[in-house]
Amino acid sequence: MKLLEKRIVLDGQVLGDQVLKVDSFLTHQVDYELMKAIGQRFAQVYKDQDITKVVTIEASGIAPALYAAEALGVPMVFAKKSKNITMNEELLTTEVFSFTKQVTSTVSISRKFISSEDNVLIIDDFLANGQAALGLEELIKQAGAQVAGIGIVIEKSFQTGRQLLIDKGLTVTSLARIEKFESGKVVFAPADDAVWD
């Protein structure tokens, strides 16, 4: 997605050779216009796939997932990283390790929000090692539902996540794919939605 790539070049900060910081429009401060365009792009790619639900994980996935849900006309569900006292029902749960935060979280979704009839579009802000996306796929599989695809805002293509997901037979739609960082600049690989630009 050219609009997103341009914004990454303009406002992203490369930290070392692994980390891209996009806290001015995605992970901390949120640009609703860009998020809306991103959500609409996911909807464009998946519009003929009879998506019944968009699933993401708190917190940075919520904005793009919400706009994707709006554009597809379906509910959005965000998986939780901690349990609270009102979660008193049957839960789908799995463990997810975050390399960014260096912690393992128990990720959960209430069983009642995913049924075996569901055809789910998973959305997340970043794809790096694929642990969050694999965790969400595991929860959806536990519910007996289908995963139509995994929509990623920014993929770090030099990490292992994409291949792990593809090896599981999953469809990955990354709107920006980072091949590498070179002298503090981002070098992009062709995005999965390039045909829609």
Add this chain to the structure above:
Amino acid sequence: MKLLEKRIVLDGQVLGDQVLKVDSFLTHQVDYELMKAIGQRFAQVYKDQDITKVVTIEASGIAPALYAAEALGVPMVFAKKSKNITMNEELLTTEVFSFTKQVTSTVSISRKFISSEDNVLIIDDFLANGQAALGLEELIKQAGAQVAGIGIVIEKSFQTGRQLLIDKGLTVTSLARIEKFESGKVVFAPADDAVWD
């Protein structure tokens, strides 16, 4: 907001005499149509106040805050409950105790996203003891910015939060105000936006 009150009656679950569970449209599964109407209502109430930024706290505040930001045409910032390795800049931080999760979190916003020129609308999903809203107000005050008001989706008026905020001279706009739970049913107090219904 009548639309919200109706939805609470229809889909909210009263647990004991303190807790209202609204995980089917707000805190876990998210109804984008209702969230959009809520965001637009906040924007309607604050449209003449020159709001420059909407601030919320992850994760359930994000959806209503995002649509409020869209309707007001300003960026949204969500405060973080944990630090990650890319937060390497000057932070505004404070401690917030969550009665629902029974934990104290360090809540933070990167200093660069709130300036002394900002006039902020705080948005949160629930107001109970007021700790989250007070924490956000503290962060905004640390930045030397103004708080124009605090927009709350659901207020539990029988808890102390509203009074604490009003005693600090803050304006509170709660779209649904719960006076009490009676035989498992919700009894509403007049909402702060009733004039807009």
